[in-house]
Amino acid sequence: MRLKIGPATVSIERGDITDxxxxxxxxxxxxxxxxxxxxxxxxxxxxxxxxxEEALRQGPVEVGEAVLTTGGNLVATHVIHAAVMGPDLKTxxxxxxxxxxxxxxxxxxxRITSIALPAxxxxxxxxxxxxxxxxxxxxxxxxxxxGGSSLKRVVFVLYQDDxxxxxxxxxxxxxxxx
Numbered sequence: 762m763r764l765k766i767g768p769a770t771v772s773i774e775r776g777d778i779t780d781x782x783x784x785x786x787x788x789x790x791x792x793x794x795x796x797x798x799x800x801x802x803x804x805x806x807x808x809x810x811x812x813x814e815e816a817l818r819q820g821p822v823e824v825g826e827a828v829l830t831t832g833g834n835l836v837a838t839h840v841i842h843a844a845v846m847g848p849d850l851k852t853x854x855x856x857x858x859x860x861x862x863x864x865x866x867x868x869x870x871x872r873i874t875s876i877a878l879p880a881x882x883x884x885x886x887x888x889x890x891x892x893x894x895x896x897x898x899x900x901x902x903x904x905x906x907x908g909g910s911s912l913k914r915v916v917f918v919l920y921q922d923d924x925x926x927x928x929x930x931x932x933x934x935x936x937x938x939x
Contacts, residue, residue, distance in 0.1 A: 762929045764936045766905040771898075771915045773928045778918040779807040783875040785839040786832070786918075787864055789884065792844045794820035794828065799884035804840060808833035816842050824852075825859035827867050837877070841867055845881045852886040858896040865904045868912060875914040880924040890927035898931045 763772040778786050778800060789800045794816040796805040805813050815830035822828060827843045843860040846852040860881060868876055881897060882888035901915055919925040 762932050764902075764932055766902060767908060767910075769905045769910060769912050769915060771901060771905070771917075771932065773917045773919065773925060773932055775920075775925050776918050777803070777920065778877050778879050779803050779835055781877040781916065781918055782836050783877045783914065783916065784837065784873040785829070785841050785868065785871075785876050786835065786837045787876065787878040787881070788816075788840050788842045789879055789881045789886075790816070790842040790844050791850065792821050792824050792826075792847045793817075794822065794842055794844070797885075800879045804835070808835040808840065812840050816840075824856055825863060827860060827863035829867055829871060839871070839873070841876070843881060846886050850885050852882040852888055854888065854892045854896040857882045857888065857893055858900050861897045861900040862904070865900065865910075865912075869910060872911045874911055875916075876912060877916045877918045880917070880919055880921075880928065883921075883924055890921075890924040891931070893924070894927040894931035898928065898935055902935050 796813040812833045819828040845860045880893045
């Protein structure tokens, strides 16, 4: 599924976010920026401990904030760590939307043109995929429709079927509103 918004393309893909050839991939982080399980664990395993070390030097941060680090051994040049939950590992759609907007602001600040995002909050945070899809896609679409974004390619890289379905359904709904 793909949607064109101005000069940018938003797409939904299945796969492993650590393999994506983009300027930056997004890590679903907690406010301490320590990289444990889920997406963070996969990024740390493939990209190297340097990513976590660089993140920890910038933390802790407030829930809803984001920081940029090197991509280490990943194909992506950078990792943007989006703090979607605190140490209590609880999150919701509002926190996910806030963190997504922080990711987009950081991407703009660093003139990033391509980015890959996971379904934030759906793993350890136990947020239903439809809630994550609604929060994240609304934030991305609003950002791109506002104009002036450096982003040309936004890819939601989803590992699980239920997340892929939720993101595709939400993007279809949003494209009908265009």
